[in-house]
Amino acid sequence: MLANVETCHYPHSPEQVVQLLQGKHQRILLLAGGTTASLSSDEKITDLVDLTRLGLEGIEASDGGWRLGATARLQQLASHPGLRRYAGGLVAEAAAAVGSRPIRNMATVGGNAVQVFRWSDPPVAYLALGAEFELLGPRGQRLLGADEFYRRHPRRQLERAEILTAVLLPAAGAAGRGAFIKLSRTSFDLAMASAAVWLQAGGGGIERARLVVGGMRTLPFRCRDAERLLAGKKPTPTLLERLAQRVAEEVPATADVRTSESYRRRLAGVAARRVVRTAWERLSLEKQP
């Protein structure tokens, strides 16, 4: 419970937010969806800034890819017809896997991408696609690629008074197909393990693969070892079996109340194998005349 809040600002442009943050960074709580903010009891916070009226709620086709506004809600992503087709639909799948409907109605692209937790689903898909993160700060606008954005916690990647304004899904993504899977105990539980893959076909097999596993630790994990296994090959059952094992070895799994470390590791392998197979099927299906 935030005991010392006196005001709430409703800025109408991202630039206004940056200005506010430059003024009183320490005392501001940014409110996007608000799924985590309200559980804070930080006594230093005196000002709320509502981010949902900046004009960033849209999902727009952009140069062959997609521009996801930072305050678009995850439910919009999950149900968006264009996103359900883009690259096999893995971003829509990842958004649909989040929580339950009310949480998806509240949670925003930006909040979800920046306040990443071990169980966050869409970041896994963003990393698999090599999405770009559009930031706005006192020094202007810049783009960070997903590998860089998730190299460490995004909160540390943002500079002072900098905010995320959009997630950009690359046009190149449409040339491949991806898939997302979440393995959880019940339907709206946090992931035990999740995986996303984006595959590009070439030469009769997989030309390029980006394979990411979530649920292992705070940041989504790119399985580069496993990606190397796939390059240039067709995903036969034997290869998929080896893939599962390689992923299980590679991921930085830790235990929690949901699973032990070894079981989680194993699930990571299963999740990876299943998304690769699904993404490959999507690739193959599309190639039929």
Place this chain on the structure above:
Amino acid sequence: MKLSFELNGRPVEWEVEPAQSLLELLRQRGLKSVKWGCGQGDCGSCTVLVDGQTMRSCLLLAAQVQGRSVTTAEGLAAGGRLHPLQQSFLEAGAVQCGYCTPGMLLAAKSLLDEIPQPDADQVAEALDGNLCRCTGYKKIIEAVLLAAGGQST
């Protein structure tokens, strides 16, 4: 701060603490249908509609509904007549203790406003975030299908 928003179809203007939980605020102002079940966004008994979409009022801060429309179960009946969903919940036996019922009704209303003829899976998905321990959900799903005029399973 002054909070101006639409509550159950009527414009209201309240003097509020910006960071007060919307759940607490609504209950203080007499809207007792919005329930406290966990205070952490996990059970759904605090569900309200904001601009027609289900949200967790225990997680929302008062300031977040500035200029928006908020609906609670008190806003379902019109002119002294029960909403079709309220009718169908009664008819289908979907109400036992009733504690989850307001949240379920709002989730169902939001669904039917978007998809007037859902199938059972779509209903289950829309209600996924509302926990119930009494009914086992079956009659609740049937009630929503009944209100939609579809076949109950």
Place this chain on the structure above:
Amino acid sequence: MSPRRRFSVVGRSVDKLDGPALVSGAPVFCEDNLPAGCLWARILTSPHAHARILSIDSSRAEALEGVHAVLHHGNVPRVMRTTAGQGAPEPSPYDFTTFDDKVRFVGDRVAAVAAETAELARRALELIKVEYQVLEPVLDPQRALEAGAPVVHDEPDARVVIPVPYEPQRNLAAHVDMAVGDVEAGLAEAELVFEHRYDCHYAQHVPIEPHCALAEPQPDGRLRITTSTQVPFHVRRIVAQALGEPVGRLHVVKPRIGGGFGAKQEVLIEDVVAWLARRSGRPVYLRLNRREEFLSRTRHPMTVRLRTGVKRDGTLTAVDLDILSNTGAYGSHGLTVACNCGSKVLPLYRWPHIRFNADVVYTNLPVAGAYRGYGATQAAFAMEIQMDEMARAIGMDPVDFRRLNHIRRGETSPVFAALGEGGEGTPQSIGSIGLDRCLTLGARAIGWRRRLRRGRGYLRRGRGMACLMQGSSIPQVDMGSASIKMNDDGSFNLLVGATDLGTGSDTILAQIAAETLGVEVGAVQVFSSDTDLTPFDVGAYASSTTYLSGEAVRRAAADVARQIRRVAAALLDCRPAQVKLAAGRAHGPGGKSVELERVACYSLYERDQVQIAAFASHTTKKSPPPFSAHFAEVEVDTQTGQVRVLRYVAAVDCGTAINPKQATGQIEGAVVNGLSYALCEEYLFDERGRMRNDSLREYKIFSARDIPEIETILVPSYEATGPYGAKSVSEICINGPLPVLSNAIYDAVGVRLRRAPYTPERVLEALDAQGAGE
């Protein structure tokens, strides 16, 4: 063969009486009507699993502006009692006082405050300084019985108030045993003997409304307590005991409550708000937060050791059922739950030789109490898995094996007489049983005889089944009563102590009254669960409301009907015996009739004026079991261990279903709760006894997308001793999923799970061990 009866109101799925208020979101729950000036209470809980409180300094908390009372063992009298909501003298140990100088589990009560706001109360808790002497905890029930284990209840004044075994110095909270015949001889006679250990786990009821209570000092010096409870009369008595006040000074009221399932068959927080209200002179409200709710009451985790003997022709020869039950830090319900392990499971089959033994043990873990199923859940888990195993071992269909061995109408079991609720039981023979038909219809619905498509690849399907029984009320112990009076317009006010927890019992009781009086249910206004205004009832537990309280209602209504007939006879100029009540009228010979309104006004205003009214109390002579057969089809993911339940069928004999829609609602709710318990609910503790997953985010229960296709089949029988042939239905079905799913998983992948819950990790581990995993 059950006689076909036709009733006018009984047997109809009338809408719930409180339904319109509930769908409108009307303010009918405890927290919805807090009075002006109400203080907010919070409880300070122990961070240690086992510790003595050396000192408590609450001075800074008391000095905080807006704090009106701070209570702890230093300023509240020590009154040893139980928290269990049971009839007096209670069969549970007196091992608890409102504030003690020792804490016995992480979450145990240390102190309480009442303050102007929730935030102030929270801050006040932080200002209370407690000095603990941390003691070694005992976290394993096996270890608790060993010599040298830490003693949870070493206080000299812990005691039992009925003559039952109680040895707190060795952590034995309760013990019960019985034997019939010679079990060893019986096992020797068998051609196959099975011996297995089964482990089932902690779980919480998760009522969506947590425990909450309001205490208000009244102008006349009495205290009014509004509480979310299943047992208002026990609350009154036990709070009076705790406060040292006469029972008559307390007034307890139950509003609408948001679920109980046994968690609220406990006098858990009413003593706290009562004391705070007395000390502060102000109304005080307490609501447990979700973490505190998880640490309020739970199901008893148990280790069950089951030995059974069978012949190749399917005859059962002997059963040895041994229970080790973990009651946690206090002994509430420990004995009676253990008794029910035997009494609600063993009579189902014909066992010539029986041995039953149960030890209930203290540990420094959360406190177990009443939870729907109440011991039958844990014992049926073991029994029905082993029955499945025995059937397969002798090459008999599990359904046929049950048919061959289950008790029949007119038969009895020695277990009924031997096992009561902490004492002797009540002999009874079975007056109604539709189990065969449940088996037939249930098997047909799931397609039991049809070949099952097992599945390809890593997904495997299987089917399983189980048979169940429960009881209806506690005979000769529990009492319910009702009073009915007639109003000017021919309507009736029905006053019952019985407690509707959302189960719809108000509606059921109104239907029973309406049937007896020949009126529509709308003519009966129900007022329930007010200790000043309604007559006594033990409350909602032991599946007793329909069978026990319902019969009290029927008798009161029958008495009122007699009075009506006498007055009507005067109006119709005939004899009372010639008058029949139907459709809201009194009918005499020759087609003459008069409406009940006329009868009422005549009796109230015109001549020989009298208030037509009656009162009846009832105790039951037996506890006729409902019976049920459950079937399920599951799909096991052999790569992840995830189990998906595809279809579930519950065929239930509850005698006459007074309200079929409500009955099936009870069945569906119980089944889903059982499925959730079997697959994903569990308590995880760290090495110091702290619950790690004490939130709804970490402790998962089924949501709408998790449920399978559920089919419920009501199989009517007619229990002559119950109102209009009724038995009970509220508990029995929660006991099905645990064994049914284990049996279905076995059918799917060939591994027998005897440790619950069947989490994906546990299933995969079992598959690995078997070598069948991928």
